[in-house]
Amino acid sequence: KAGVTQTPRYLIKTRGQQVTLSCSPISGHRSVSWYQQTPGQGLQFLFEYFSETQRNKGNFPGRFSGRQFSNSRSEMNVSTLELGDSALYLCASSFGTPYTEAFFGQGTRLTVV
Amino acid sequence: SQQGEEDPQALSIQEGENATMNCSYKTSINNLQWYRQNSGRGLVHLILIRSNEREKHSGRLRVTLDTSKKSSSLLITASRAADTASYFCATGASSNFGNEKLTFGTGTRLTIIP
Numbered sequence: 001k002a003g004v005t006q007t008p009r010y011l012i013k014t015r016g017q018q019v020t021l022s023c024s025p026i027s028g029h030r031s032v033s034w035y036q037q038t039p040g041q042g043l044q045f046l047f048e049y050f051s052e053t054q055r056n057k058g059n060f061p062g063r064f065s066g067r068q069f070s071n072s073r074s075e076m077n078v079s080t081l082e083l084g085d086s087a088l089y090l091c092a093s094s095f096g097t098p099y100t101e102a103f104f105g106q107g108t109r110l111t112v113v
Numbered sequence: 114s115q116q117g118e119e120d121p122q123a124l125s126i127q128e129g130e131n132a133t134m135n136c137s138y139k140t141s142i143n144n145l146q147w148y149r150q151n152s153g154r155g156l157v158h159l160i161l162i163r164s165n166e167r168e169k170h171s172g173r174l175r176v177t178l179d180t181s182k183k184s185s186s187l188l189i190t191a192s193r194a195a196d197t198a199s200y201f202c203a204t205g206a207s208s209n210f211g212n213e214k215l216t217f218g219t220g221t222r223l224t225i226i227p
Contacts, residue, residue, distance in 0.1 A: 006155075033214065042217060042219055043201065045214050045215065058214075090155060092156075092215070098143050099161070100161075101146065101161050102146065102158070102215060104148070106154055107155050
């Protein structure tokens, strides 16, 4: 079956703009989590959605937001982009229950100039 | 913030040798997972070990878990050039619903020399 699909793969934005990233989970998975990966901070958890509800949130400013649709697809939005938001953004899908694997997409490489 | 550390940060070995990476974590977990990442691309899931398991095998991979020491190790036997990648451990906290909030280690950069 198809894996986790993230679009777009690459994105270049200007400071102050906003951006929306999309993630389509594996069929049957109801949980979608988002992570930011940077050379300095490594992999950091942003938030997780399960059945359209945010269940958990990391320590990121309110400029980072997300949502999940009824078909489990998820989007994350970053407003008022800063240079420090340049990163690889990864989403992961799972069944959302203990002891089940989380599978990641290829990521969206965001560059803020 | 990162939950734990991986050791070593970088490892270079000859093809055919075994590679061992270690991971330490801080909080109580319900499972630990290992991932591989090639050159800034997505994470590939390798193996999951539950907190009540001590060892697990998958092909050339062997994972051990010691919850009393809050540590895990990943052994890759008979390494191949294609194993060159960064390896991360990730823990699912027992306080969470599931694996919705994984906490990652700092990663080990493995280089296999042909």
